[in-house]
Amino acid sequence: MVALLGAIRNASAYRCVTAFPTRGLKTSRPFCANANVYDAPKTARKRTITKKQYPDLPKACLQADGCAAEPLGEWRGGLEPKAVADDFTQVKNRENTATMHKSLEKRRARKRKSADQEGVATDKLPPEPEQPRNRLATEILDNLSKFPHCILLTRVGQFYESYFDQAKEVSRLLNIKLTQRTWDGQRIWMCGFPLMHLDKYLKILVQHQKRFIALCEEFPRLPQGGSKDGFDRRVVRVVTPGTLIDEPFLNAYENNYLLAIADSKMPVGESTGTHSAELGLAWIDVSTGEFFTKSISLDGLRDELVRIGPREVVIDEDSMSDELHPVRKIMTEEDCFASYFSHAHHLPPLALDLTAADGPGADDVTSHLTQYQGPAGTALTTLEVGAITLLTGFLRANLLDHMPQLSSPSRETTGGRMQIDAHTIKALEIREGINDGLSGSLLSAVKRTVTSSGTRLLSRWLCSPSTSLSEINARQSLVAFFHTRTYLREDIAQALADLEDATRIIQKFLLGRGQPSDLSAIRSAINTWNLVKNRIELEKTMEDRDHGCTKEVEWSSIDALINDMHDLGQLSRMLESSLPVSGGSNSTAPGEGMDPHDNNMPGIMPPFSPRSINTQPSFGETNWSIHPSFSEKLTTLHAKLVELMIRREQLERQLQFDYDAPSLTLRSSPGYGMHIHIARGKRDSAKLNASSLFVPISQNNSTNVYLHKDWSQLGAEIVDTTTAIYAAEREAFDTLRNEAISH
Numbered sequence: 255m256v257a258l259l260g261a262i263r264n265a266s267a268y269r270c271v272t273a274f275p276t277r278g279l280k281t282s283r284p285f286c287a288n289a290n291v292y293d294a295p296k297t298a299r300k301r302t303i304t305k306k307q308y309p310d311l312p313k314a315c316l317q318a319d320g321c322a323a324e325p326l327g328e329w330r331g332g333l334e335p336k337a338v339a340d341d342f343t344q345v346k347n348r349e350n351t352a353t354m355h356k357s358l359e360k361r362r363a364r365k366r367k368s369a370d371q372e373g374v375a376t377d378k379l380p381p382e383p384e385q386p387r388n389r390l391a392t393e394i395l396d397n398l399s400k401f402p403h404c405i406l407l408t409r410v411g412q413f414y415e416s417y418f419d420q421a422k423e424v425s426r427l428l429n430i431k432l433t434q435r436t437w438d439g440q441r442i443w444m445c446g447f448p449l450m451h452l453d454k455y456l457k458i459l460v461q462h463q464k465r466f467i468a469l470c471e472e473f474p475r476l477p478q479g480g481s482k483d484g485f486d487r488r489v490v491r492v493v494t495p496g497t498l499i500d501e502p503f504l505n506a507y508e509n510n511y512l513l514a515i516a517d518s519k520m521p522v523g524e525s526t527g528t529h530s531a532e533l534g535l536a537w538i539d540v541s542t543g544e545f546f547t548k549s550i551s552l553d554g555l556r557d558e559l560v561r562i563g564p565r566e567v568v569i570d571e572d573s574m575s576d577e578l579h580p581v582r583k584i585m586t587e588e589d590c591f592a593s594y595f596s597h598a599h600h601l602p603p604l605a606l607d608l609t610a611a612d613g614p615g616a617d618d619v620t621s622h623l624t625q626y627q628g629p630a631g632t633a634l635t636t637l638e639v640g641a642i643t644l645l646t647g648f649l650r651a652n653l654l655d656h657m658p659q660l661s662s663p664s665r666e667t668t669g670g671r672m673q674i675d676a677h678t679i680k681a682l683e684i685r686e687g688i689n690d691g692l693s694g695s696l697l698s699a700v701k702r703t704v705t706s707s708g709t710r711l712l713s714r715w716l717c718s719p720s721t722s723l724s725e726i727n728a729r730q731s732l733v734a735f736f737h738t739r740t741y742l743r744e745d746i747a748q749a750l751a752d753l754e755d756a757t758r759i760i761q762k763f764l765l766g767r768g769q770p771s772d773l774s775a776i777r778s779a780i781n782t783w784n785l786v787k788n789r790i791e792l793e794k795t796m797e798d799r800d801h802g803c804t805k806e807v808e809w810s811s812i813d814a815l816i817n818d819m820h821d822l823g824q825l826s827r828m829l830e831s832s833l834p835v836s837g838g839s840n841s842t843a844p845g846e847g848m849d850p851h852d853n854n855m856p857g858i859m860p861p862f863s864p865r866s867i868n869t870q871p872s873f874g875e876t877n878w879s880i881h882p883s884f885s886e887k888l889t890t891l892h893a894k895l896v897e898l899m900i901r902r903e904q905l906e907r908q909l910q911f912d913y914d915a916p917s918l919t920l921r922s923s924p925g926y927g928m929h930i931h932i933a934r935g936k937r938d939s940a941k942l943n944a945s946s947l948f949v950p951i952s953q954n955n956s957t958n959v960y961l962h963k964d965w966s967q968l969g970a971e972i973v974d975t976t977t978a979i980y981a982a983e984r985e986a987f988d989t990l991r992n993e994a995i996s997h
Contacts, residue, residue, distance in 0.1 A: 386437035404468035415446035496566025513564035516640035534637025560676035770879035928969035
């Protein structure tokens with residue numbers, strides 16, 4: 255046994271033959287402890303390549319048994335005729351087809367009979383779902399049918415909302431959320447935004463996207479009932495790029511002109527000739543009331559469009575409907591925003607004085623000089639009257655409730671002014687730089703004005719310089735006058751720096767809009783004008799004292815301007831006595847002791863703000879808009895309010911003393927109405943809980959709230975009196991606004 259084991263151990267040192275099942279081969283390799291017995295030997299295989307000639311290739315396909323297969327028949331592209339069925343099969347197929355046609359005809363006959371009985375055609379599409387029939391949906395659908403060319407924004411509470419298919423477009427343009435609501439079992443698209451964001455989104459829709467926006471406001475059905483009796487909604491205005499009034503995004507240093515063009519109904523082919531067709535122009539800045547008219551030829555239209563720079567151009571839809579019309583071609587080339595309006599609206603004509611004075615224009619200095627003696631006025635041409643009719647019709651169709659009282663237009667003539675063509679205005683960068691902005695333009699280089707109205711006048715002067723010798727001398731005389739008097743120039747510039755745009759404020763009054771703050775601005779403007787007038791008179795007195803005389807040549811132009819200023823002393827005194835001091839408060843203090851955070855008096859409407867309807871001022875409102883001494887009615891109401899507030903203070907002190915509750919206060923809030931508030935509930939509520947005069951309505955760890963009959967009655971009287979004061983102030987504001995317009 256030992257000998258056998260030794261023989262095996264010795265044999266392991268020699269080469270042994272081992273069979274491995276690797277890739278179906280048997281191999282032998284030396285055995286060692288570190289060797290991988292599964293590694294295949296790395297031997298290179300030789301590739302065998304056999305070459306044969308074409309004649310030596312097989313001539314037939316061999317089958318599995320080694321025999322040659324039969325060759326395929328001739329290929330015809332799959333067009334071989336189908337095998338013909340036997341007679342029995344053909345007869346059965348014809349019978350089945352006939353049976354199928356008979357069954358189909360019977361079904362069609364039954365459908366036609368049923369449709370005839372019901373009176374419904376089978377080839378019509380299914381009817382569209384009915385529109386919602388609630389009151390709000392009916393009003394919206396009615397307004398959409400009246401203003402199909404506009405985006406309708408409907409006032410609903412403190413939001414402006416858009417509905418139906420328009421909501422998708424509004425949501426996309428304004429990048430606001432699109433949602434749905436259920437009306438009469440139907441899902442309706444809608445979107446909206448808060449009331450405070452109206453100006454922000456109007457700028458996007460009107461100025462950037464060039465859309466017409468119909469503003470639909472809500473009005474209480476019963477003024478005394480408020481929102482309890484519901485609202486009636488109607489469109490009060492259509493906002494377009496050329497009919498902006500007092501929007502915050504309106505550029506104060508540029509005119510926002512709306513231009514109307516009337517032609518002589520010339521054929522389209524006539525424009526290819528001499529370009530001598532006559533046109534009538536009429537343009538107005540609704541925000542300032544500046545109204546002009548002019549007659550031109552067709553070849554001068556391009557120059558006038560660049561000089562005037564209208565934000566919107568109105569053309570007659572009936573006479574200029576053809577895209578090849580020369581007026582439309584020029585407007586397209588100048589990138590003017592066009593609106594089409596038809597006289598088919600049959601609006602009654604406005605009562606305008608269709609005469610215009612020939613002589614210095616409204617922008618000329620000589621128009622304010624007493625030395626000018628011109629003709630009384632001449633009648634406007636037929637084309638100018640047509641342009642005015644088109645312009646006023648468009649204004650009335652869009653401004654609706656805000657249609658202003660238009661003054662007589664000022665006629666512009668070609669005489670006395672340099673006619674600068676469109677290419678020159680653009681090439682010289684007179685009004686706009688190369689990047690369509692004020693920067694880099696001639697206007698920005700020479701602008702030293704301190705008021706917005708002065709900047710607008712300077713822009714018009716640069717685009718249409720005067721060639722009248724008297725006008726040029728008058729302007730140079732004024733420039734020389736202020737150039738030699740540095741201190742006077744600086745004093746006047748400082749006085750005018752804080753002056754608001756009185757022209758646009760008065761136009762706002764003409765449109766039936768405005769706030770009491772606008773009356774304060776008019777008062778400040780009158781005071782500034784008087785200050786400037788007194789400063790110039792003081793300068794003249796000082797020169798007369800220092801030099802013994804004044805040079806009439808230097809003072810003639812400035813004296814003429816000062817003498818042309820109307821006497822507004824009566825209006826100034828009325829405003830001074832009617833308006834409280836800015837930032838001050840009246841003697842009444844109805845809010846003393848009230849909650850300064852969330853306690854609003856129910857039912858009180860804010861004064862004069864058309865965009866803040868249904869919002870409620872604080873119970874402690876003390877900054878009244880009109881002085882109590884304006885009228886006897888206001889004086890009586892303020893005296894009554896003072897008496898009520900004294901009674902309120904006495905009641906509060908009496909309750910604190912009787913019920914040993916120092917933290918007791920009389921308050922008002924929308925949730926609780928007139929209530930009594932206890933700030934230290936655990937300490938001061940014992941006697942109130944034991945009394946039947948106090949009804950607990952709320953309680954927490956620190957405060958208690960009660961109802962009290964006496965305070966509820968007294969608070970209701972305070973609310974009624976405060977509401978009456980706001981109504982009386984509204985009447986006083988209308989009176990003062992009309993007085994400012996008359997001056």
